[in-house]
Amino acid sequence: xxxxxxxxxxxxxxxxxxxxxxxxxxxxxxxxxxxxxxxxxxxxxxxxxxxxxxxxxxxxxxxxxxxxxxxxxxxxxxxxxxxxxxxxxxxxxxxxxxxxxxxxxxxxxxxxxxxxxxxxxxxxxxxxxxxxxxxxxxxxxxxxxxxxxxxxxxxxxxxxxxxxxxxxxxxxxxxxxxxxxxxxxxxxxxxxxxxxxxxxxxxxxxxxxxxxxxxxxxxxxxxxxxxxxxxxxxxxxxxxxxxxxxxxxxxxxxxxxxxxxxxxxxxxxxxxxxxxxxxxxxxxxxxxxxxxxxxxxxxxxxxxxxxxxxxxxxxxxxxxxxxxxxxxxxxxxxxxxxxxxxxxxxxxxxxxxxxxxxxxxxxxxxxxxxxxxxxxxxxxxxxxxxxxxxxxxxxxxxxxxxxxxxxxxxxxxxxxxxxxx
Amino acid sequence: xxxxxxxxxxxxxxxxxxxxxxxxxxxxxxxxxxxxxxxxxxxxxxxxxxxxxxxxxxxxxxxxxxxxxxxxxxxxxxxxxxxxxxxxxxxxxxxxxxxxxxxxxxxxxxxxxxxxxxxx
Numbered sequence: 001x002x003x004x005x006x007x008x009x010x011x012x013x014x015x016x017x018x019x020x021x022x023x024x025x026x027x028x029x030x031x032x033x034x035x036x037x038x039x040x041x042x043x044x045x046x047x048x049x050x051x052x053x054x055x056x057x058x059x060x061x062x063x064x065x066x067x068x069x070x071x072x073x074x075x076x077x078x079x080x081x082x083x084x085x086x087x088x089x090x091x092x093x094x095x096x097x098x099x100x101x102x103x104x105x106x107x108x109x110x111x112x113x114x115x116x117x118x119x120x121x122x123x124x125x126x127x128x129x130x131x132x133x134x135x136x137x138x139x140x141x142x143x144x145x146x147x148x149x150x151x152x153x154x155x156x157x158x159x160x161x162x163x164x165x166x167x168x169x170x171x172x173x174x175x176x177x178x179x180x181x182x183x184x185x186x187x188x189x190x191x192x193x194x195x196x197x198x199x200x201x202x203x204x205x206x207x208x209x210x211x212x213x214x215x216x217x218x219x220x221x222x223x224x225x226x227x228x229x230x231x232x233x234x235x236x237x238x239x240x241x242x243x244x245x246x247x248x249x250x251x252x253x254x255x256x257x258x259x260x261x262x263x264x265x266x267x268x269x270x271x272x273x274x275x276x277x278x279x280x281x282x283x284x285x286x287x288x289x290x291x292x293x294x295x296x297x298x299x300x301x302x303x304x305x306x307x308x309x310x311x312x313x314x315x316x317x318x319x320x321x322x323x324x325x326x327x328x329x330x331x332x333x334x335x336x337x338x339x340x341x342x343x344x345x346x347x348x349x350x351x352x353x354x355x356x357x358x359x360x361x362x363x364x365x366x367x368x369x370x371x372x373x374x375x376x377x378x379x380x381x382x383x384x385x386x387x388x389x390x391x392x393x394x395x396x397x398x399x400x401x402x403x404x405x406x407x408x409x410x411x412x413x414x415x416x417x418x419x420x421x
Numbered sequence: 422x423x424x425x426x427x428x429x430x431x432x433x434x435x436x437x438x439x440x441x442x443x444x445x446x447x448x449x450x451x452x453x454x455x456x457x458x459x460x461x462x463x464x465x466x467x468x469x470x471x472x473x474x475x476x477x478x479x480x481x482x483x484x485x486x487x488x489x490x491x492x493x494x495x496x497x498x499x500x501x502x503x504x505x506x507x508x509x510x511x512x513x514x515x516x517x518x519x520x521x522x523x524x525x526x527x528x529x530x531x532x533x534x535x536x537x538x539x540x541x
Contacts, residue, residue, distance in 0.1 A: 023490040031489060056468055059468070080427040081427060081428065104431045132437070134439055149433060360513060
């Protein structure tokens with residue numbers, strides 16, 4: 001972490017002391033004996049001695065430093081070589097996910113560019129490289145290169161350009177394990193033969209796999225995957241291989257498609273992005289309890305931030321809710337979930353990310369958090385106070401009434417059609 | 422033995438510009454200059470000659486485990502430097518931002534020093 005602090009002008013001036021391990025989850029005696037009386041890994045001196053020194057001895061101003069480069073120096077130009085050597089060269093430069101890529105030859109990139117009417121030099125968006133404090137301006141051609149590498153066909157290219165235009169990385173520079181999800185709605189789903197039915201989340205469909213992978217490859221090429229420079233996730237997240245790229249099963253859903261819920265026309269093709277930590281499969285079905293009771297148990301383990309949740313349900317589940325339970329619209333059911341998903345106050349407040357990000361709101365008196373904070377530990381309350389923040393998506397092949405529950409939040413939609421030929 | 426084919430490939434790296442000093446990075450909300458800072462503008466508070474009979478605020482910024490760590494810092498001072506008064510506090514406001522809140526005014530008025538932490 002010292003390397004990061006030295007390179008960040010906002011941190012460079014501060015006297016920073018490091019404990020041997022992160023403090024979270026440690027017993028009081030471990031905090032005292034091992035982390036406070038133990039040694040700062042940067043200096044080899046006891047942490048408490050360093051604290052006393054900082055309080056009582058003059059501090060020298062640190063100089064702006066640059067992080068020591070851990071990247072091998074490669075020549076900027078990539079010379080013609082054999083396929084095997086180039087595959088390795090791309091991997092060595094940190095441009096791939098480790099799986100083989102399709103080499104982006106000029107011919108292949110030109111062919112990819114036929115998938116859009118936009119100029120190759122048009123800027124699609126910008127990303128920020130935290131490592132070098134640089135703005136990356138990526139063009140249609142740059143995204144075509146990533147699309148070729150991922151294995152895309154030119155007809156997939158408008159979808160990939162749309163994702164790029166949303167200016168979000170699939171990989172998040174956090175020590176936690178963020179995942180991302182792509183949802184495709186509208187006519188392009190079927191034009192590309194995307195899978196919205198049986199095993200839509202499984203690695204069996206070319207368009208789902210490749211479009212999702214392209215997002216991660218472009219994120220890698222924007223610099224979001226440099227270990228201990230921009231990538232800090234202690235365990236990482238293997239959903240990022242293809243970002244759970246799926247299409248909604250609009251034909252079998254009894255409700256309006258997701259993009260229509262967001263204000264788009266049914267005939268528009270639209271990308272929606274989601275981000276979060278936990279996507280939990282239902283182990284079986286709601287055989288002995290109503291779905292909201294099953295979800296209450298799942299959300300006890302993954303309580304929502306800001307009432308955000310994304311629930312992906314099989315058409316069997318959705319149709320049962322509409323045809324037999326009377327929920328005419330998605331919002332009808334979201335309101336029902338908002339009122340009926342209930343978890344214990346203790347389970348909510350003792351969850352790390354809730355304590356870290358919501359407790360301060362409660363302390364400031366922001367409602368409903370202040371009221372929730374005052375509840376007895378065993379009091380049940382409804383943590384989804386904003387039903388509009390619950391996203392319902394219908395995906396699946398109707399072989400079993402399954403669902404996936406997540407605390408993933410919705411991070412925006414964009415129309416594909418402007419990028420089409 | 423067949424000769425291997427040589428490929429010419431295109432780099433996936435896009436054009437880069439250094440961040441303008443007064444602009445937040447693309448995609449990041451925030452005031453101008455939020456990601457730029459002149460470390461030379463920092464001035465340090467005068468150090469204490471001794472901690473005896475002084476008051477130290479132990480301010481937890483909100484990351485998990487931080488408050489419990491501060492309680493152990495307090496226990497250490499009680500064990501080893503009992504003349505020091507320690508006041509553990511949780512920083513109000515969001516964990517990732519300085520909310521310029523009343524706590525800092527209280528620290529200035531009543532405290533002699535602050536230990537601030539602990540980042541995740």
